[in-house]
Amino acid sequence: MLDASRLRLLHDLSRLGTIAAVARLRTYTPSAVSQQLAALEREAGAALLTRTGRTVTLTAAGRALAGHAATVLAALDEAEAALAALREGLTGPLRIGAYPSAVRTLLPAALVDLARDHPGLDLTVTELDPVAVPAALADRTLDVGLIQDYDVAPGIPDPALGSRPLLDETIHLAGAPTLAAAAGAPWILATPGTLCHTATLHLCRSAGFEPRARHHADDFATVLALVAAGQGVSVVPHLATAGAPPGVTLTPLPARRRTRIAYRRGTAGHPAVAACVTALQAAAAAYLPQDRP
Amino acid sequence: MLDASRLRLLHDLSRLGTIAAVARLRTYTPSAVSQQLAALEREAGAALLTRTGRTVTLTAAGRALAGHAATVLAALDEAEAALAALREGLTGPLRIGAYPSAVRTLLPAALVDLARDHPGLDLTVTELDPVAVPAALADRTLDVGLIQDYDVAPGIPDPALGSRPLLDETIHLAGAPTLAAAAGAPWILATPGTLCHTATLHLCRSAGFEPRARHHADDFATVLALVAAGQGVSVVPHLATAGAPPGVTLTPLPARRRTRIAYRRGTAGHPAVAACVTALQAAAAAYLPQDRP
DNA sequence: GCCCGGCCGTAAGCTGACCTGATGCTCGAC
DNA sequence: GTCGAGCATCAGGTCAGCTTACGGCCGGGC
Incomplete structure (x- = not known):
């Protein structure tokens, strides 16, 4: 055998x-x-x-x-x-991977809920880019991870993974009133290879221009600080606009970022995975009402 | 893991x-x-x-x-x-289980074909009752086995097994012109627990009588010899009537025996299993024309 | 052109998993 | 009561599988 x-x-x-x-x-x-x-x-x-x-x-x-x-x-x-699922209480490790802005916003509430309802769980959070999540899940480095999908750059679903929807956010232009006005401005871009970077490129190209990179920053808080300092323009998803510094103009764009919670297909029935999914969906619901287009 | x-x-x-x-x-x-x-x-x-x-x-x-x-x-x-399936030639063991009358009739032709087309195969035939075949397949004692199903006593298919149809035979009454005439005669029955025994009981009971057992024999050649010797009556499937001794009256009954070739579901794609299935179906086709109801 | 670093395979040695055989226990049948 | 079947535990020997060490091979850099 x-x-x-x-x-x-x-x-x-x-x-x-x-x-x-x-x-x-x-x-x-x-x-x-x-x-x-x-x-x-x-x-x-x-x-x-x-x-x-x-x-x-x-x-x-x-x-x-x-x-x-x-x-x-x-x-x-x-x-x-x-x-x-047959065991009495939920115990054991549960490794969650998420992108930075989710770690700051969605995760804390979900982690509190999970720890309260299932004290036996051993929660570990890892910050990583969504493009690395499928590989980390397959590696069994993670049990649950947040993946993203921009409507301007739709991803192909991994057949080895199952997923559930979590967020559907508006993308905002930061630092300029319109995309046309931002065409000539200096841009603050994420590091090449990240999903954020490629999505921004798609967005600008479909508007007919190539963004001119001035700064590189992955953290949206940093990005918004740079925008507030007049260092350039950028696009940020709704989730990142919560603690935006005053004076930054945010313009909704006709583009959306969808976040899903993903897991290995075989672990779909795992109670810890299921509990994490519901906790994250509850946390996401608390953010959703602020983002009705 | x-x-x-x-x-x-x-x-x-x-x-x-x-x-x-x-x-x-x-x-x-x-x-x-x-x-x-x-x-x-x-x-x-x-x-x-x-x-x-x-x-x-x-x-x-x-x-x-x-x-x-x-x-x-x-x-x-x-x-x-x-x-x-990816290997060049078919090699390795292939263990076939079949009931005695099939071993004498269908198997030889199929074995010759298989050995000719795939000399690397290591064929092993085991004689056993069809009721034991599912367990033997699950045990991995067999790779392929013949199972049976009487329309008077339909069996429940095993979800772990796949199967393909092989034979659909008429049942003959041996030693008497009608079932009614056989009601009072002494019967030659198989040993209790075999499918043959239970099917005969079903057949007699649906005709309104309980067969009176006089002899017990599982081998149909033995059964027919006993019938020819005037020792009693019995029912035999078409496959067993090939070498019937002269003087035995055979009457077709409104009952059919269906034989299927079964294998573990996971081995359905195994080339040796597939080759065995086709060889047995070809051998069965050579017997079928003689049994059109 | 040559060297160096990374990648892969083989050989040797040691640890630990796993099977056997022996022993003891419990339960059910005669 | 005795016997046999079935299961668990323990001691012991064997073997699989890991690490370490070493050599061969390829590709990039100076």
Whole structure:
């Protein structure tokens, strides 16, 4: 019978690409991972990976088996979720990943609720960009994470993840009355590669111009402070406008940012995940009434 | 992470009922099984079984986990089937279970075809009653098995198994011109517990009488020999009438026996299983034209 | 062109998991 | 009451699997 922990290593390899990365993720030595994958090849009776250059790539059989490994791992997730659902109280670790502005606004209320209702839970919050959430969930570095989706740059849903809607916010232009007026102004952009950066680019390009970057800041509080100091213009979602410094003009734009709470598909039935989803949805509902377009 | 081989032991236990039986099936000592299940309980964080009298029963958590274990094992089956499908030639063991009359009639032709087309296959045939086939498939004692279903006593399909139709035969009364004439005659019955025995009982009872058993024989060739010797009457399916001794009157009855070829759901995509299914269906087609009602 | 760093595989050695066999207990049947 | 079946625990030996150490290979940088 194929070994599930070896299948997990293969599944990790199919996402990460190198044995060394898998070893770092699982806190093994690369040697151990290499040996386990070699054993899996023996079990499978087929070559699963080939050395290409100084790295390895999966063969067709390797890719096929990695796909089936995802199914097996999801089934194991479901089994563990079912066990957790049968246990008396909610206990154990729950690792939540969210982007900075959510950590400051939504998370505190949700964490208080969760800690009050389920004192046995061991909550850990990690701040990270939404684009890194799917990988972190697959890595089992996170159990729950907030992902985003701009209507101007819709994302493709990950088939390994389930998700529930959380927020649907208006995007505001900060520092200028209209997008046309902001076209020539200096912009405050996020670091390239983040979702925020690409969404801003999409927004400006669909308005017919390329933003001229002057400053780079990921934190919206920092961004708004720079705008208040007259250092440039930027776009911020509704959630970030709560504590905006006075004197910053905010103009709603015809663009929306949707936030969803995501989890591995197999853990959908896990009571801790379900409790976290409801707590976050309750916290989001407290913010929603302020953002009716 | 839950261990798949331990989950398999739990799954076995849920079907077999005792740790000793699981140990016999897996050729372990009961001590090893007991230790592995104890380790699974530690992993699961819940009591999975309780001692009741001198045996054990599953708790609610144990039953739930056993159900999920079936899902995990099916996913592992599918992964192995996918690997086998990618391999060059068909190799490896294929264990076929069938009832005696099929072993004599259908199997030889199918085995010849299979051995010719796939010389790498290691074919093993086991003679057993259809009622034992689902358990043997679940035990992994068999890979493919013939199951039966009388329209007078329809069976309930096993959700863990897939199947394909193979034969649909007329049942013949042997040794008497009509069922009414056979009511008072001595009967040759199969051993109680076999599907054949219960089907005969159903047939007689729906005709309004209880068959009086005189001889017990499971093999239809033996049954027909006894009928030819004037020792009693019996019912035999079409497949068994091929080499009937002369002088035995055979009367078609308004009852049919359906034979299906069954396999574990996860192995549906296994090329060896698929090849066996097609070979048996081809062999069955050679018998079918003789049995148009 | 050459060196260096990262990646992968193999060999050796040690720790720990796991199976066996023995022992003791409980329960049910005769 | 005795016996047998079933299960758990304990001691002991074996083997899988990890780490460490080492060598080969490729690609980028000076």
